[in-house]
Amino acid sequence: MTFPEPEPLIRAADLRSIGADLRSEPPGTLHRLRRGVYVATQAWEQAKREQRHRMMLTAVAATRQVEPVYSHVSAAVIWGIPVVGPHLDRVHLHTAGRSVARTKNGIVWHHDALGSDDVIEIGGMLVTSYERTLVDLARTLPFASAVAAIDHGIRPRRSPDGLGVIVVHQERLLEAVAELGRARGVRPARASIGFADLRSGSPGESISRANMHLLRFPAPDLQVAFPRDGGGKDVTDFDWPDHGAFGEFDGFGKYIKAEFTDGRSIAEIVAEEKARENRIRKRRPFGARWDWPIAMRPELLRRELMDAGLRPIA
Structure with a gap:
């Protein structure tokens, strides 16, 4: 997963240097990222949630005297690890020497110890390593969101620089969690990593499968x-041979993204999907x-599965 470079930041100092006055700017033309740092409102409104978070990251870097280390969901965005759910509204940074993590001015600080291999540089930004980022996500995200991140993370993938392949094995992640001892979040991390499946x-x-599990x-x-x-x-x-049932998650991208449509129209894709479903139903x-919307709401997913003849295990 790759995203366009963040839109250029607009600084209050730059505006003043050309004689502009923020108080006289037309309403709504600038979106404030941090104090004294803005981006064009149109660019903000057109950006996807991950792109917006990248804008927030660059704004934080522009307002700090010491180069920050991005961690948790912020590191995930840099690495291209999916973050499902409402978890990108704050920037996550790692810092040493604090007794407790705290949130202030849109930044969540984390103080867990980092090893010498836990921080690397990507595109001029300091970020927790791929493995460490996955472990941190497993420790802090809700189960279903953590599973989505880990499922993605244990599949071999291209590095952000495109020069190599990243391979992180599920067993290694479990070992890394065990090395944390009794640190906060170890138990949920073991659960989400143990449940992960690269298929x-x-x-x-991933979200659907995790919620199926929670729904019993x-x-x-x-596949x-x-x-x-x-x-x-x-x-x-999804296949339940003992119950004569199958399940399909339909993301809208399969109908509109070129990588999936292969030049076919939406009508052609829908017709092919219907024919495929009819063959499977035999x-x-x-x-x-x-x-x-259904995958993210367990009560709605439960209804769909019940309608297909599946029942929770007592």
Whole structure:
């Protein structure tokens, strides 16, 4: 996952240097990131949530005398690790010598000890290492969001500089958590890392699977392929063979993003999806499909799975 470079920052000092007065600026033309640091409102409104967080990171760097070390969800954004849920409204920094983490002026400070290999530089920014970032996310995010991050993190992927491949094994993450002893968040970290599965195809699938677990539904098989008559195969996200049921998470991107559409129109994609579903239903007569709003709300996901004939395990 990559994002465009953040929009250029606009500083109050720069405006004053050309004789501009912030008090006379047309209302709404500037969005305040931090005191004395702005970005064009249009750029802010058009940016995705991760891009907005990158703008916040650069604003923090511009207002600090000492180069900060970005950690937790802020490090995740830099690494391209998905952060699902409302967790990007504050910038997370690591600092040494504080007895407790605290939040002030839109910054969350963390004071856990860092090893010599726990901080690296990416694009001129100091950030916790890939492994350390995943461990911190597992310790601090809610279970479902942590699972989405770890599922993504244990799949081999290109490094941000494009020069290599990052590989972090699930077992190594569990070892890293064990090395923390009785530190805060170790127990939930073990749970989310232990539950992670590199077969998960997307953050939406990860969130869905985590909420299925919390709702006590039977564990599904993942990415199950059904051979087609005449060749080829149909792959379903979730499969419950003992219950004759399958499940599909539908992110809107599969209908509009070029990497998924391959030049097909939305109507063509919908028709192909319907034909694929009909073929799968010959093997699994009960099926459920859902999108992000349902995946994020366990009570709605429960209803979809119940309608497909699945029942929570007592």
